[in-house]
Amino acid sequence: MDWLNAIVQGTLLGGLYALFAAGLSLIFGVMRLVNIAHGDMIILAAYLGLTVTTATGLHPLLALVLVVPTMGVIGYVLQRGLLNQTLGDDLLPPLLVTFGLSVIIQNGLLEVYSADPQKMDAGALETASVAVGGLNLGVLPVLTFAVAVAVIWGLQWTFYHTALGRAFRAVSDNQDIAQLMGLNRRHIFGVAMALALGVTAIAGILLGIRTSFDPSIGGGRLIFGFEAVIIGGLGNLWGTLVGGVILGVAQTVGAKIDPGWQILSGHLAFLLILAIRPNGLFPRIS
Amino acid sequence: MPEPILQLHGLDAHYGDFQALYGVDMKVMEGEVLAIIGSNGAGKTTLMRSITGLLSNGPAQIKYRGVDISAQRADEIAVQGLAMVPEGRQLFPSLSVRENLMIGAQVGRKGPWDLDAVYKLFPILEERKDQQSTSLSGGQQQMVAIGRALMANPDLILFDEISLGLAPIIIKDIYEALPGIIGEGMSAIIVEQDISKALSVSSRVYCLQEGRVSLEGASDTVSREDISRAYFGIE
């Protein structure tokens, strides 16, 4: 039963990792950009949530109403003002510019909020649990997993059933021809980044309710998201959810063996999958 | 007196250090079908990329409806009613047939062309509407590319090498459909290596050679000799 419990908890944890990964996956799919600052943006969203909740007394989940659009605007402005200038055939500019951004965000957060760990207070939600067939499931992890499924379903639906999604796919296929169809790729990229950071905001708030956070932990969240993307297969959003779950289960099972092995066993699972299925489990983009 | 819908004044084009077009002057009148011929590497596709805004141009080199569009982006130009059927079709592989057509309508211009009109013109596309565009035959893909451009209800439509890589019987079908397509008050530029096909559907013809206009004339009066001289540069 202990093992089953570890697997179930890991699966639920995978929902959070899938949320870390969904934004990465989205912007890579639309513009082949890998944002090294992605993890720091998750933490930025958590701090924004903290500021909103302490300033207004709102419940952290209600703070989403403010934090999601704020992150969206940041994403759009960042893409149009900075990141669009880095796109092209050369790999270095986007990589190094987002790396620079990562350092700026991390130290900006340190400057404003200090290095002390913080946590958002979600009241009874943090400890509430339901018993299902002998297992004790936390309401928050279950909620997080449900949100992850809903977000990925929403992104998938946007991608394949809306004019915006059509535009995303068209620009991703062939930027020049998409321009001939009247699509301004700079704007489309801006919207994609806005959407990605909107998802990042959800991830950041859920992270900030679940555990304490400080400005230095962004890199680790980037890595978890990245591992989920690669395990699931590039360009496949549902694959990303599976990737998150595999990573989460590897971590909780590893922690069960030895608490010091939690994160390490997640990384090892990732490397193992990289060794046997280099393109991930369900690749869409070659 | 019809007005020119498109005017080029001394258009130059460069790829890095390489100059592909030298001072091209050209005029397309309202409602006119213009043919551009020339051998491989003469600059035809470069010319199309310049007109549509995919290549950046010098100032005041391209006027569309009397307005200088030289500095505008491709998407800004497209919205004003200039559409292209690109060389090699270039459909969006991750979009279905129907989505490829729908994205042509993204510019939001009103006019006779919508999904139903395109399906009426090419009934096979309606049967295949939910397939990925890459699963179609070359001819069918060309129909999608033409339909996609029509969905924008353009005033000026550019056809870049539409017969390239297609079977003769399909080329014949497409050229037979052309008058019906262009008939609705549209102007058109047809870029073509097949000279007789180009002459048969156009009223005037330009020949490009090494980035320069080497011949300009009415399609029914230019002589074969003039064309071969302009085409191959043989004196």
Place this chain on the structure above:
Amino acid sequence: MTLQDYNVTRSSNAARVAAILGALILITLVAAPWWAGRADMRLMGELFLYLALASLWNLMAGYAGLVSVGQQAFVGFGGYMLFALTMFAGLHPIAAIAGAGVLGALISVPVAVLIFRLRGAYFAIGTWVIAEVFRLGFAQISSLGGGSGSSLPVAIVKSLASKRAMRESISYWLALGAAVIVISAVYLFLRSRKGLALTAIRDNELAAGSLGIDIWRTKFIVYVVTSALTAMIGALIFLQKLRISPDAAFSVNDWTAFVIFIVVIGGIGTIEGPIIGTLVFFALRETLADLGTIYLIVLGVVAIVMMLKAPKGIWGLIRSRFDLQLFPLGYRVITPGKTDKS
């Protein structure tokens, strides 16, 4: 003017002057223990080690197209190997540094086989995962102090030299030697056939492949050599620090972020760039470090602006203005009557 009138040459007046000046500077630096104070020597030693790290990262990212954000994996690995080999195998510290290099090369082989499956930016994050695996792995080894780390036993420190002043001089010379060896190795490597292949890959991977250059193998060799040398630098770094812990050894900020800034600011894809970048970085650090986090934000902003406005860095700006090349790598055509501009 016939073809014979042209001269194709690698050398230039600037390169010759640079070589002579370089030799003079080197002699002065070797003599530093007789003219510099202890604090200055420490600072210079650290500067040389950063210069070596930056030159190695530049070889990977600027020439081989392998952008790594996980070089701390090998810095930390080298540091831990110094501790392990001296403490458990009883090696002399200098032998342990060489040993760290060999082990670094060995461990980099399976790492390369794995992460070379990732492309471009994903390769970069993959290198970071490896560094995290190393960090978490070494934190599990209790004989090396686990998560809190350990200090180098005094007996081992003394085996380097019994007098403190002498130890500091040796430390300094080792750092200077490391920088000279790394820069020379990078220079000679880039002049070799393999180096030319590397430049071809950077300029056009597809074309280089069709010319029969085995891209995977060339990149693999660069990765292994860089890892070995980075591990040796790591051993030197922790020989200076005398204390190691997983967080310090595998710090992404200290061993990768700063190194990237150095290379981007100085000029990526040039040998001169890391040298200039290191000098600028230390000048900034010595003047702004009191500002703490603000200093790091400034560094990030400078790197972004540099990448967007002057992607070839300070050295690129200088070179485009004066046509200079201090390390003659490229050949140049000299027209008669038009003598070397530099």
